[in-house]
Amino acid sequence: MSNADLVIKDGLVVIPGTGILETDIAVEGGKISALGGEFTGRKEIIASGRYILPGIIDPHIHLGIFGDLVSEMETETRSGLLGGVTTVGCYMGGPDPYYPSFSNTIAMTEGKVSTDIFFHLGIMTPEQKEEIPRLIEELGITSFKLYMAGIPGLIPDVEDGFLYQTFETAAKIGDGIIICVHAENPSINATYRAELQKVLTDGSLADWSDTQPNFSEEEAVRRASYFAGLAGNRLYFVHISAAESIRTLAAIKSANPKIFVETTSPYLSVTKFSSKGLLAKMVPPFREDASVEALWQAIQNNIVDTIGTDNVTQTLAVKQVEKGMWGAMPGYPALGTHLPTILNYGVNQRGVSLVKVAELMSKKPAEIFGLYPQKGTIAPGSDADLVIIDLDKTVKVDHRNLGSAGDFSLFDGEELKGWPIMTIKSGQLVVKDSQLVGQSQGKFLRRSIG
Amino acid sequence: MSNADLVIKDGLVVIPGTGILETDIAVEGGKISALGGEFTGRKEIIASGRYILPGIIDPHIHLGIFGDLVSEMETETRSGLLGGVTTVGCYMGGPDPYYPSFSNTIAMTEGKVSTDIFFHLGIMTPEQKEEIPRLIEELGITSFKLYMAGIPGLIPDVEDGFLYQTFETAAKIGDGIIICVHAENPSINATYRAELQKVLTDGSLADWSDTQPNFSEEEAVRRASYFAGLAGNRLYFVHISAAESIRTLAAIKSANPKIFVETTSPYLSVTKFSSKGLLAKMVPPFREDASVEALWQAIQNNIVDTIGTDNVTQTLAVKQVEKGMWGAMPGYPALGTHLPTILNYGVNQRGVSLVKVAELMSKKPAEIFGLYPQKGTIAPGSDADLVIIDLDKTVKVDHRNLGSAGDFSLFDGEELKGWPIMTIKSGQLVVKDSQLVGQSQGKFLRRSIG
Amino acid sequence: MSNADLVIKDGLVVIPGTGILETDIAVEGGKISALGGEFTGRKEIIASGRYILPGIIDPHIHLGIFGDLVSEMETETRSGLLGGVTTVGCYMGGPDPYYPSFSNTIAMTEGKVSTDIFFHLGIMTPEQKEEIPRLIEELGITSFKLYMAGIPGLIPDVEDGFLYQTFETAAKIGDGIIICVHAENPSINATYRAELQKVLTDGSLADWSDTQPNFSEEEAVRRASYFAGLAGNRLYFVHISAAESIRTLAAIKSANPKIFVETTSPYLSVTKFSSKGLLAKMVPPFREDASVEALWQAIQNNIVDTIGTDNVTQTLAVKQVEKGMWGAMPGYPALGTHLPTILNYGVNQRGVSLVKVAELMSKKPAEIFGLYPQKGTIAPGSDADLVIIDLDKTVKVDHRNLGSAGDFSLFDGEELKGWPIMTIKSGQLVVKDSQLVGQSQGKFLRRSIG
Amino acid sequence: MSNADLVIKDGLVVIPGTGILETDIAVEGGKISALGGEFTGRKEIIASGRYILPGIIDPHIHLGIFGDLVSEMETETRSGLLGGVTTVGCYMGGPDPYYPSFSNTIAMTEGKVSTDIFFHLGIMTPEQKEEIPRLIEELGITSFKLYMAGIPGLIPDVEDGFLYQTFETAAKIGDGIIICVHAENPSINATYRAELQKVLTDGSLADWSDTQPNFSEEEAVRRASYFAGLAGNRLYFVHISAAESIRTLAAIKSANPKIFVETTSPYLSVTKFSSKGLLAKMVPPFREDASVEALWQAIQNNIVDTIGTDNVTQTLAVKQVEKGMWGAMPGYPALGTHLPTILNYGVNQRGVSLVKVAELMSKKPAEIFGLYPQKGTIAPGSDADLVIIDLDKTVKVDHRNLGSAGDFSLFDGEELKGWPIMTIKSGQLVVKDSQLVGQSQGKFLRRSIG
Ligand SMILES: [Zn+2]
Ligand SMILES: [Zn+2]
Ligand SMILES: [Zn+2]
Ligand SMILES: [Zn+2]
Ligand SMILES: [Zn+2]
Ligand SMILES: [Zn+2]
Ligand SMILES: [Zn+2]
Ligand SMILES: [Zn+2]
Incomplete structure (x- = not known):
C-alpha cells in the first residue's frame, strides 16, 4: 500500500x-x-x-420547493459538504407521472451536485403507484413517499385505502423497496387549526405547535404501522417529532423489525419556545422540551434509526415572517449545521457516542435506502x-x-x-x-x- | 305479600x-x-x-328507515315482545338539529310501542354536537352515535377531528353519557369496493363480505379506542363482527374499562356462506366461521358486553335481491328471533350459561345505557x-x-x-x-x- | 309472607x-x-x-396456635360475631395425616363456635397430598394450603417440586378445589434475616419489615402463578401485603382468571411505622405507606378478590414484646375490628362503595371457597x-x-x-x-x- | 504494507x-x-x-472434570484449533477459595494451550463471593458462574438469597463483570427424577429428557431474570436448551438489555431422539425438535447472543453407557465439531448468514466477556x-x-x-x-x- x-x-x-x-x-x-x-x-x-467518521448521509432534504431546482442542487449540496454531508436523499414529487420525465431531473444533477444524491418520489396518484416497478427498474429509484397529511394547498393527503394498497404493492416487490411516510392525521390537524383560527388572528411559534398536536402524529404512526404490519412492507417514518410517537414506536418496533424511524437534527435541537420565533415555523411543528428529551433517549434505546434535516432552502423574502403565524411559510435550511448540532447537543452535551452518531447519520441511512456498503462505513x-x-x-x-442559498439559520448567533x-x-x-x-x-x- | x-x-x-x-x-x-x-x-x-330471565333489552334497533316510522314503532316492538324483548334502544338520526323537533318523535311512541323504548341520536354535524347538553337535560337522551363509516349516499362519514371533539365533549359531561361508534374505515371500504367493482358486475354474499374487509373494522376499533383513551369518555362499539376486532379489543379493554363492545345475534348465528344469499346482505357484512367462533369465545371471556340485533324492518320489495350484490339493500328484521338464536346457538349448542345470557342481553345494556336497576335485573x-x-x-x-312488518327472516325454515x-x-x-x-x-x- | x-x-x-x-x-x-x-x-x-350487608365471611383465621383450640373456637368466633363476621375459614395443619383424626376437630366445633366455620388444611407431606381426595369426599374440605415460606421452627417450607405436584393434583380434581398459597421466598427471607442479625441485636417494627423484603413476596407470587398457569389449577394467594406483588398480579390476573388474591384488613390499615411498635410484629410484616395505597387501589381495580384478617389469638404474655424484634412472637387478633377498619379506612376515608365491600368481604369468599349462594349474598x-x-x-x-381472648388490639385507642x-x-x-x-x-x- | x-x-x-x-x-x-x-x-x-471469519470463540468449555486438567488443556484446545476455535472460555470451580491458588492454574496453561484461554469461576460459597473484587483485580478474571441447579453429588445448588446477593455484588462493580447462570429449578428436577425412578429402572435418552423438564429451565430463567432486573447486574444464561425458555427470554430481553443468552452447537443439532442414545446423556438434556427449531429462530431474532459447546472431555470408559440411563455420566466433547455443525445445520440447511455466524460465535462472546476488539472481529x-x-x-x-482426548463424537458417522x-x-x-x-x-x- x-x-x-x-x-x-x-x-x-x-x-x-x-x-x-x-x-x-x-x-x-x-x-x-x-x-x-x-x-x-x-x-x-x-x-x-x-x-x-464515514461521510454523513442526510436521507431527507428537499430541493426546488421555493427556489430554482438546479440552482439549489448547487448551493444546498455545497452547504452539506461544508458541514460534513457527502450524500443526500432528496424528496421530489408532483401530480404528474414520473416516467420518463424524471430522467431529465436526474440528468440535471450532473455537474451541479457536489455531494452524491439519490431521490425519493412522492406517490400521490394511482398512476404513480402503477409506475413504481419501472421507476425501480429503469431509474434506479427504490424509495417512495406517502403523505398521510399533506401540506394544505400544496400536497394532497393520502387516504387509508390508497396508503394500504401502496403498502401491498411494496410488500409484493420485497424488502428492497422502502415506503416513507409523513405521519400526521390530517383531520385532527384541520380541526385544531380551525379551532385556533376562531380565537387567534396571529400567534407565536408555540401557538403554531398547537395547530398540529403531538397526538396527531402518534395516531398516524399507529395507523400506518398497523397497515404495514398487515401488508408486510418495510416502512420508514420521516421526521418523527413527538414524545408520544416515540413511546408508541418503542412497542411497535419490538414487534415489527421492518419499521424504521427518522428524526431530524432540528427536532433534536430546537423547541417551540425558540427565540427564533416564527422563523422556525415548520410542519410538523417544533415541540416542547419533553419531546426533545424523548428523541435523544430514543437514540440511545435504538428507537430512532436515522437523523435527517428535512432541509428546505428558505429565505426571509419567501418565508415572510411578517405575515404572522398563519401567513408565514414553513421550512428552513439545515444542512450546514446538521452534524454540528448533533456533535454539540448529542456528543458533547449528552454523551452520545461517536459510534452511535456514525450509525444513525451514515450507516443506517445507507442500509435502509440500499446504499450500503458503498456508503455508510469505512471499509476497504x-x-x-x-x-x-x-x-x-x-x-x-x-x-x-x-x-x-438560504439567508438565515435556526442557530444564527448560537455557539x-x-x-x-x-x-x-x-x-x-x-x-x-x-x-x-x-x-x-x-x-x-x-x-x-x- | x-x-x-x-x-x-x-x-x-x-x-x-x-x-x-x-x-x-x-x-x-x-x-x-x-x-x-x-x-x-x-x-x-x-x-x-x-x-x-329479566326482560330482554335490545340496545340496537332501527325504525323508520325504509318504512313508516310510526307504523314500525307498532309492528317491530310487537315482534320484539313476541320474542321476549321488553325494551329497545333505537338509533335515530338525520342532518338537522334535533332540538326541539325530536320531542315530537318521542310523543309519537305513545300508544304505539308495546315495549319500552329509549333513543340514541346520531351526531353528524357541529350543530348537533352543540345540542348534546340540552338533549340530555330536556329530552333525557344520554347516548349518541358516530359513524366512522356511514352508509354511502345515506349517512356521511365522520372525520377523526370531529370524532375526537365529540369524545372530548362527552368526557367533560362525564360517565353518564355514552358515545356509540360504528367502527369501520371508510377509505378502506371504498377502496375494496372499487377494486371489486372493476372485476365483478354481480356477486354472492361472500363476495359482499370482501367489500368491507375484517381489518377495516379492526383498524377503526383501534383508532376510536385510541382517541377515547386520550379523551377519557365512555365508548361503545356497536355491532362488532370480526375476529380481528375481538382480538384487538381484548387488549384494549384490559387497559381501559370505559370501552364497551356490542355484537349482534345475527353475527353470532350466520356466516357469509349462508344459504339465504343476498337476503343476508348487511353492513358490516357477515363474516367467516372463525369470526362467529371468536365472538362466542369473546362472550365467555367478557370481551363482549352486550348483544343487540341491529334490526331494520326490511321487505323483499324494498330489499330487491334481484338487483344483485351491488343493488340490493342492506338490513333484515331480527327482533323476533333475537333471544331464540342465543338460546339455540349459545345455550343449547355451546353451553353458554343463562346467567351470562341475562347479563349480556339485559343487565349490561341497562347499566351501560343508564336504565339499571329499573331494568336489567329481577329485584324488588x-x-x-x-x-x-x-x-x-x-x-x-x-x-x-x-x-x-318484514316479510322474511334470516332463519326462515331453520329449527x-x-x-x-x-x-x-x-x-x-x-x-x-x-x-x-x-x-x-x-x-x-x-x-x-x- | x-x-x-x-x-x-x-x-x-x-x-x-x-x-x-x-x-x-x-x-x-x-x-x-x-x-x-x-x-x-x-x-x-x-x-x-x-x-x-350479607354477613361478613373472614376466609382467613387461625385457631389454637398459641392457646387452647376449643377455647379459642369459642372466644374468637364470638369476637367475629361482635364485629359482623358470621362465617370464618380457619387454617389448620400439622405434620401428621389428617384422615381420620380431623373429624374429631370438626366435632369439637359443635356447641362452641358462634359463627359458621369451614377449614383449610395445610399440605406439608406427600402423605397429606395423597389424602386430598378423601378429605374432600369424606370431610367436605375443599381448600388446602401450601407455605412457600413457612415459619422457621414451626412450619416447614414447601419446595417447588412438591408445590407443582400439588397444583397438578388439584388441576386433575377440577375447579371445585382451591389451593391457597403463602407466597414468600424463604431463601431471600433467610438471607435478609441473617444479614440483619449480623448488625442488629434488636430493632423496630420497621426493621422487622426489612427481614422479609417486599420483593420476596413478589417473586414468590410470580413463581407460584407460573406453576399454576402450567398446571391449570385454581390458586389463591393469602395475605398479599406489598405494592410490588399487586403490580405483578395485575398482569398475571389479566391472563389467568383462575388466580385469586386476598389481602387483610390489617394490611389495609397499618404500616411498619405504626405506633404500636413490635406489638404489630407479623409475618409477612407490615409495609410502607405506598403498599397500603396500592392495596386500596387494587381493591378498586379488581386485583384484590377478598379481604381476610389472618387473625391469631395473641396475648401480651405470649407475644413477649419485651424480647425485642428477634424474640417477640408474630400475630394479633383482628376479627373484632375487621369490618370497622374497612368501613373507616375504605368507605369513609377513600370512598370505597358498600357494594364493593359486600363483594370482597362476603360474596367472593363464598364463591371462591364453594359456599355460594348459601353464603355471600342476600337472596331468597x-x-x-x-x-x-x-x-x-x-x-x-x-x-x-x-x-x-387476645388482650390487645392493633387499633387500641384509635377512633x-x-x-x-x-x-x-x-x-x-x-x-x-x-x-x-x-x-x-x-x-x-x-x-x-x- | x-x-x-x-x-x-x-x-x-x-x-x-x-x-x-x-x-x-x-x-x-x-x-x-x-x-x-x-x-x-x-x-x-x-x-x-x-x-x-474471525477466529471462533467458544465461551463455554470445561477442562479437567473427568480427566487430568493439564493434559486436557493440551488435547482439547488442540481439538478446538482443528475446528476453527482460537479462543476458549473455561469454567472452573470447587468449594475452596480461589485466591491465591488459582494463579497456579493460570500458570499451568503456559506452553499447554494452543488456543487462547480465559476462565470463568464458579461462586459457591460466601468466601468465594467475597473474593470477587481481588479475583478481578489481581487475576484478571471478570466472569463468574452460579448454578441454580448443580449436579447432584458434584456441584451444590445455589439458593435464591445467595444468588441475589451475588447479583447485587456484581451490580455494584458495574458492567465490566458478568454473572453466568446455569438456569434450572433443582426442586422440579429432583421431583421429576424421583417420580421417574419409581417407575423406570432404566430408560432411553428421551426418558432422560423427562427427568429435567423444559419448564424447569424456563422457570429458572424467569426467576434469575427477575432478580437481575432488580439488582441491575449483567446476566448471562449458559446453555439454554428449551423452546419455553426462548419464548420467555424474548419478552425479558426486550425489557432488559443486560441479559444475554447462550445456547450450544449440540443443542442446535441434536434431539432427544438421537440415534446416539445414552452417549448423548447431558445436563440439561437434549430436547424435542420444536426446541431445536425455536433455538434457530431465536438466532434469527436476536434472542440468542452466543453459541458455545459446553464441551466436556468424555470417554466411553468414563461415560459408562452400559450403566444405563441412571448410571451413565453426562457430557461429551464438541469443540472439534463446533463450527462445522453451525455451518451445516445453520448456514447450509437454514440459510443463516455468515455475518450472523461471526457475530454469535466470535464478536458477541468477545464483547460480553470483555475481549473486544482484541478478539471478535477482523480489524486493524x-x-x-x-x-x-x-x-x-x-x-x-x-x-x-x-x-x-475424548473417544466418541455426537456426530460420528454423520456427514x-x-x-x-x-x-x-x-x-x-x-x-x-x-x-x-x-x-x-x-x-x-x-x-x-x-
Ligand atoms: Zn413531511
Ligand atoms: Zn420533508
Ligand atoms: Zn352501523
Ligand atoms: Zn345499526
Ligand atoms: Zn401465611
Ligand atoms: Zn395465616
Ligand atoms: Zn451447566
Ligand atoms: Zn457447562
Missing part, C-alpha cells in the same frame, strides 16, 4: 458496528483501499488524535467519503458561512461545539476548516432492489 | 350477578314487589322448573319485565309468526331450540306461546346522567 | 352483583325467605335508612346472615370490648368511624350495639366439589 | 457488524495490520473466493485469529480426526457440510485441511473491568 492516492494517518477511525480504531486509511481511485498502517501515499493527511472497497471532526472546536453560527474540520469526498479533500478547497463532483446514485 | 297483583311461582329465577334461585316472584303496580315464597296473588303463573323495585323460557322447545322459524313461552311486561302477561294475550303499553324511557 | 319469623324493614340492602335496594327482608327457618315488601313478621327490625334461599351497619358511628377501640350495629346469624339477632343479645349456634360447613 | 509477515489475499472477509468485503488482510506481529489491497507479504495465502489492531472455511466441503465425522480449511492463530497458519501444520502458542487472556 505504498503510493496510495491519499493516506489519512493516525486518526481515530469510527467504524459503525465495529468501534473506534486507531488506524491509517489508504485511498485509491476514490475508494478506500486499505485500513491499517503504516501506509504512504502521494498525499497524506495527518489526523493524529482526530476522529474520522467503500467510497472514500470521510469527515474529520474536532469535538472541541466552538463556532458561533453565522448563516453566511454555511453555503446555502456550537463540535465541527467538521475536513470533508473528503470520493477520496478528495474538498473542505478544510469550513472552506471549499477542492472541486467536488457529486453523482446520482442509482439503486436496485437486489 | 298476600294478594299481590301477580305471583310467578316456583320458577328458576336467573338473576344476573347473583345466580339462579328457585323462588317466587311477586308483582305489584307493574314492579317486582318481592322475591321469595310462598306468595299468593290475584293472578298466579306456575313456572315450576322453568327459567325466568325493578320493573316487572320478565321472560319465561323453555330451553327444549323447538320451532321451525316462519317469519309470518314473528310479528314484524331453533330454546324459545320464550311467556313475556311479562310491566307485570302483565302479554305473550303466551308466541301469541299476544294482552295489551302491552310501552313507554319512552327518559334517562339522566345522574 | 305474613308471619315470617323475622322481618327487617325498610333497610338499604346491599346485594353484591346487583346494587343497593330499599326493600324488606323476610326470614324463615334461619334462611332468607323473601325480599320485597311490605312483609310482616313475628319479630320485626326497623332498619330505616340503614345499610344491610340464602342463610339469613346479615349485618346492619351505621356508617357514622364512631368508637374508640378498646380490645376489652372486642370479645377475643374508627363505621361499625356494625346489629348482627343477625341464621335469622336470629345475636349482636346489638356490640353486645351479645342472643345465643348464636355456629356450625361446621361441609363443602363439596360439585 | 509491503513485506507484511503474512498476507491473506482475495478472501471474502466476514466482518461482524459491517458485512462481507472482498479484501486482503495483512498481518504483522501476530496482529492484523491492514485490510485492503493489494498487499504483499513474506508469506501469502491465496483465499480467492473463500470466506474468512485486532489479534490475527482467523478461520478460512469451505462451505461446500463435506466430511463424514470420525472422532479420531477431531484431536480431542457435515461446511468446514474450516485453515486456522490462523496469532498470525500463524496452524491448521490446514484439518491437520496441524504449525506450533500454536495459546495464552491466558487477562481481562479488566475497564
Whole structure:
C-alpha cells in the first residue's frame, strides 16, 4: 500500500458496528483501499488524535420547493459538504407521472451536485403507484413517499385505502423497496387549526405547535404501522417529532423489525419556545422540551434509526415572517449545521457516542435506502467519503458561512461545539476548516432492489 | 305479600350477578314487589322448573328507515315482545338539529310501542354536537352515535377531528353519557369496493363480505379506542363482527374499562356462506366461521358486553335481491328471533350459561345505557319485565309468526331450540306461546346522567 | 309472607352483583325467605335508612396456635360475631395425616363456635397430598394450603417440586378445589434475616419489615402463578401485603382468571411505622405507606378478590414484646375490628362503595371457597346472615370490648368511624350495639366439589 | 504494507457488524495490520473466493472434570484449533477459595494451550463471593458462574438469597463483570427424577429428557431474570436448551438489555431422539425438535447472543453407557465439531448468514466477556485469529480426526457440510485441511473491568 492516492494517518477511525480504531486509511481511485498502517501515499493527511467518521448521509432534504431546482442542487449540496454531508436523499414529487420525465431531473444533477444524491418520489396518484416497478427498474429509484397529511394547498393527503394498497404493492416487490411516510392525521390537524383560527388572528411559534398536536402524529404512526404490519412492507417514518410517537414506536418496533424511524437534527435541537420565533415555523411543528428529551433517549434505546434535516432552502423574502403565524411559510435550511448540532447537543452535551452518531447519520441511512456498503462505513472497497471532526472546536453560527442559498439559520448567533474540520469526498479533500478547497463532483446514485 | 297483583311461582329465577334461585316472584303496580315464597296473588303463573330471565333489552334497533316510522314503532316492538324483548334502544338520526323537533318523535311512541323504548341520536354535524347538553337535560337522551363509516349516499362519514371533539365533549359531561361508534374505515371500504367493482358486475354474499374487509373494522376499533383513551369518555362499539376486532379489543379493554363492545345475534348465528344469499346482505357484512367462533369465545371471556340485533324492518320489495350484490339493500328484521338464536346457538349448542345470557342481553345494556336497576335485573323495585323460557322447545322459524312488518327472516325454515313461552311486561302477561294475550303499553324511557 | 319469623324493614340492602335496594327482608327457618315488601313478621327490625350487608365471611383465621383450640373456637368466633363476621375459614395443619383424626376437630366445633366455620388444611407431606381426595369426599374440605415460606421452627417450607405436584393434583380434581398459597421466598427471607442479625441485636417494627423484603413476596407470587398457569389449577394467594406483588398480579390476573388474591384488613390499615411498635410484629410484616395505597387501589381495580384478617389469638404474655424484634412472637387478633377498619379506612376515608365491600368481604369468599349462594349474598334461599351497619358511628377501640381472648388490639385507642350495629346469624339477632343479645349456634360447613 | 509477515489475499472477509468485503488482510506481529489491497507479504495465502471469519470463540468449555486438567488443556484446545476455535472460555470451580491458588492454574496453561484461554469461576460459597473484587483485580478474571441447579453429588445448588446477593455484588462493580447462570429449578428436577425412578429402572435418552423438564429451565430463567432486573447486574444464561425458555427470554430481553443468552452447537443439532442414545446423556438434556427449531429462530431474532459447546472431555470408559440411563455420566466433547455443525445445520440447511455466524460465535462472546476488539472481529489492531472455511466441503465425522482426548463424537458417522480449511492463530497458519501444520502458542487472556 505504498503510493496510495491519499493516506489519512493516525486518526481515530469510527467504524459503525465495529468501534473506534486507531488506524491509517489508504485511498485509491476514490475508494478506500486499505485500513491499517503504516501506509504512504502521494498525499497524506495527518489526523493524529482526530476522529474520522464515514461521510454523513442526510436521507431527507428537499430541493426546488421555493427556489430554482438546479440552482439549489448547487448551493444546498455545497452547504452539506461544508458541514460534513457527502450524500443526500432528496424528496421530489408532483401530480404528474414520473416516467420518463424524471430522467431529465436526474440528468440535471450532473455537474451541479457536489455531494452524491439519490431521490425519493412522492406517490400521490394511482398512476404513480402503477409506475413504481419501472421507476425501480429503469431509474434506479427504490424509495417512495406517502403523505398521510399533506401540506394544505400544496400536497394532497393520502387516504387509508390508497396508503394500504401502496403498502401491498411494496410488500409484493420485497424488502428492497422502502415506503416513507409523513405521519400526521390530517383531520385532527384541520380541526385544531380551525379551532385556533376562531380565537387567534396571529400567534407565536408555540401557538403554531398547537395547530398540529403531538397526538396527531402518534395516531398516524399507529395507523400506518398497523397497515404495514398487515401488508408486510418495510416502512420508514420521516421526521418523527413527538414524545408520544416515540413511546408508541418503542412497542411497535419490538414487534415489527421492518419499521424504521427518522428524526431530524432540528427536532433534536430546537423547541417551540425558540427565540427564533416564527422563523422556525415548520410542519410538523417544533415541540416542547419533553419531546426533545424523548428523541435523544430514543437514540440511545435504538428507537430512532436515522437523523435527517428535512432541509428546505428558505429565505426571509419567501418565508415572510411578517405575515404572522398563519401567513408565514414553513421550512428552513439545515444542512450546514446538521452534524454540528448533533456533535454539540448529542456528543458533547449528552454523551452520545461517536459510534452511535456514525450509525444513525451514515450507516443506517445507507442500509435502509440500499446504499450500503458503498456508503455508510469505512471499509476497504467503500467510497472514500470521510469527515474529520474536532469535538472541541466552538463556532458561533453565522448563516453566511454555511453555503446555502438560504439567508438565515435556526442557530444564527448560537455557539456550537463540535465541527467538521475536513470533508473528503470520493477520496478528495474538498473542505478544510469550513472552506471549499477542492472541486467536488457529486453523482446520482442509482439503486436496485437486489 | 298476600294478594299481590301477580305471583310467578316456583320458577328458576336467573338473576344476573347473583345466580339462579328457585323462588317466587311477586308483582305489584307493574314492579317486582318481592322475591321469595310462598306468595299468593290475584293472578298466579306456575313456572315450576322453568327459567325466568329479566326482560330482554335490545340496545340496537332501527325504525323508520325504509318504512313508516310510526307504523314500525307498532309492528317491530310487537315482534320484539313476541320474542321476549321488553325494551329497545333505537338509533335515530338525520342532518338537522334535533332540538326541539325530536320531542315530537318521542310523543309519537305513545300508544304505539308495546315495549319500552329509549333513543340514541346520531351526531353528524357541529350543530348537533352543540345540542348534546340540552338533549340530555330536556329530552333525557344520554347516548349518541358516530359513524366512522356511514352508509354511502345515506349517512356521511365522520372525520377523526370531529370524532375526537365529540369524545372530548362527552368526557367533560362525564360517565353518564355514552358515545356509540360504528367502527369501520371508510377509505378502506371504498377502496375494496372499487377494486371489486372493476372485476365483478354481480356477486354472492361472500363476495359482499370482501367489500368491507375484517381489518377495516379492526383498524377503526383501534383508532376510536385510541382517541377515547386520550379523551377519557365512555365508548361503545356497536355491532362488532370480526375476529380481528375481538382480538384487538381484548387488549384494549384490559387497559381501559370505559370501552364497551356490542355484537349482534345475527353475527353470532350466520356466516357469509349462508344459504339465504343476498337476503343476508348487511353492513358490516357477515363474516367467516372463525369470526362467529371468536365472538362466542369473546362472550365467555367478557370481551363482549352486550348483544343487540341491529334490526331494520326490511321487505323483499324494498330489499330487491334481484338487483344483485351491488343493488340490493342492506338490513333484515331480527327482533323476533333475537333471544331464540342465543338460546339455540349459545345455550343449547355451546353451553353458554343463562346467567351470562341475562347479563349480556339485559343487565349490561341497562347499566351501560343508564336504565339499571329499573331494568336489567329481577329485584324488588325493578320493573316487572320478565321472560319465561323453555330451553327444549323447538320451532321451525316462519317469519309470518314473528310479528314484524318484514316479510322474511334470516332463519326462515331453520329449527331453533330454546324459545320464550311467556313475556311479562310491566307485570302483565302479554305473550303466551308466541301469541299476544294482552295489551302491552310501552313507554319512552327518559334517562339522566345522574 | 305474613308471619315470617323475622322481618327487617325498610333497610338499604346491599346485594353484591346487583346494587343497593330499599326493600324488606323476610326470614324463615334461619334462611332468607323473601325480599320485597311490605312483609310482616313475628319479630320485626326497623332498619330505616340503614345499610344491610350479607354477613361478613373472614376466609382467613387461625385457631389454637398459641392457646387452647376449643377455647379459642369459642372466644374468637364470638369476637367475629361482635364485629359482623358470621362465617370464618380457619387454617389448620400439622405434620401428621389428617384422615381420620380431623373429624374429631370438626366435632369439637359443635356447641362452641358462634359463627359458621369451614377449614383449610395445610399440605406439608406427600402423605397429606395423597389424602386430598378423601378429605374432600369424606370431610367436605375443599381448600388446602401450601407455605412457600413457612415459619422457621414451626412450619416447614414447601419446595417447588412438591408445590407443582400439588397444583397438578388439584388441576386433575377440577375447579371445585382451591389451593391457597403463602407466597414468600424463604431463601431471600433467610438471607435478609441473617444479614440483619449480623448488625442488629434488636430493632423496630420497621426493621422487622426489612427481614422479609417486599420483593420476596413478589417473586414468590410470580413463581407460584407460573406453576399454576402450567398446571391449570385454581390458586389463591393469602395475605398479599406489598405494592410490588399487586403490580405483578395485575398482569398475571389479566391472563389467568383462575388466580385469586386476598389481602387483610390489617394490611389495609397499618404500616411498619405504626405506633404500636413490635406489638404489630407479623409475618409477612407490615409495609410502607405506598403498599397500603396500592392495596386500596387494587381493591378498586379488581386485583384484590377478598379481604381476610389472618387473625391469631395473641396475648401480651405470649407475644413477649419485651424480647425485642428477634424474640417477640408474630400475630394479633383482628376479627373484632375487621369490618370497622374497612368501613373507616375504605368507605369513609377513600370512598370505597358498600357494594364493593359486600363483594370482597362476603360474596367472593363464598364463591371462591364453594359456599355460594348459601353464603355471600342476600337472596331468597340464602342463610339469613346479615349485618346492619351505621356508617357514622364512631368508637374508640378498646380490645376489652372486642370479645377475643387476645388482650390487645392493633387499633387500641384509635377512633374508627363505621361499625356494625346489629348482627343477625341464621335469622336470629345475636349482636346489638356490640353486645351479645342472643345465643348464636355456629356450625361446621361441609363443602363439596360439585 | 509491503513485506507484511503474512498476507491473506482475495478472501471474502466476514466482518461482524459491517458485512462481507472482498479484501486482503495483512498481518504483522501476530496482529492484523491492514485490510485492503493489494498487499504483499513474506508469506501469502491465496483465499480467492473463500470466506474468512474471525477466529471462533467458544465461551463455554470445561477442562479437567473427568480427566487430568493439564493434559486436557493440551488435547482439547488442540481439538478446538482443528475446528476453527482460537479462543476458549473455561469454567472452573470447587468449594475452596480461589485466591491465591488459582494463579497456579493460570500458570499451568503456559506452553499447554494452543488456543487462547480465559476462565470463568464458579461462586459457591460466601468466601468465594467475597473474593470477587481481588479475583478481578489481581487475576484478571471478570466472569463468574452460579448454578441454580448443580449436579447432584458434584456441584451444590445455589439458593435464591445467595444468588441475589451475588447479583447485587456484581451490580455494584458495574458492567465490566458478568454473572453466568446455569438456569434450572433443582426442586422440579429432583421431583421429576424421583417420580421417574419409581417407575423406570432404566430408560432411553428421551426418558432422560423427562427427568429435567423444559419448564424447569424456563422457570429458572424467569426467576434469575427477575432478580437481575432488580439488582441491575449483567446476566448471562449458559446453555439454554428449551423452546419455553426462548419464548420467555424474548419478552425479558426486550425489557432488559443486560441479559444475554447462550445456547450450544449440540443443542442446535441434536434431539432427544438421537440415534446416539445414552452417549448423548447431558445436563440439561437434549430436547424435542420444536426446541431445536425455536433455538434457530431465536438466532434469527436476536434472542440468542452466543453459541458455545459446553464441551466436556468424555470417554466411553468414563461415560459408562452400559450403566444405563441412571448410571451413565453426562457430557461429551464438541469443540472439534463446533463450527462445522453451525455451518451445516445453520448456514447450509437454514440459510443463516455468515455475518450472523461471526457475530454469535466470535464478536458477541468477545464483547460480553470483555475481549473486544482484541478478539471478535477482523480489524486493524485486532489479534490475527482467523478461520478460512469451505462451505461446500463435506466430511463424514470420525472422532479420531477431531484431536480431542475424548473417544466418541455426537456426530460420528454423520456427514457435515461446511468446514474450516485453515486456522490462523496469532498470525500463524496452524491448521490446514484439518491437520496441524504449525506450533500454536495459546495464552491466558487477562481481562479488566475497564
Ligand atoms: Zn413531511
Ligand atoms: Zn420533508
Ligand atoms: Zn352501523
Ligand atoms: Zn345499526
Ligand atoms: Zn401465611
Ligand atoms: Zn395465616
Ligand atoms: Zn451447566
Ligand atoms: Zn457447562
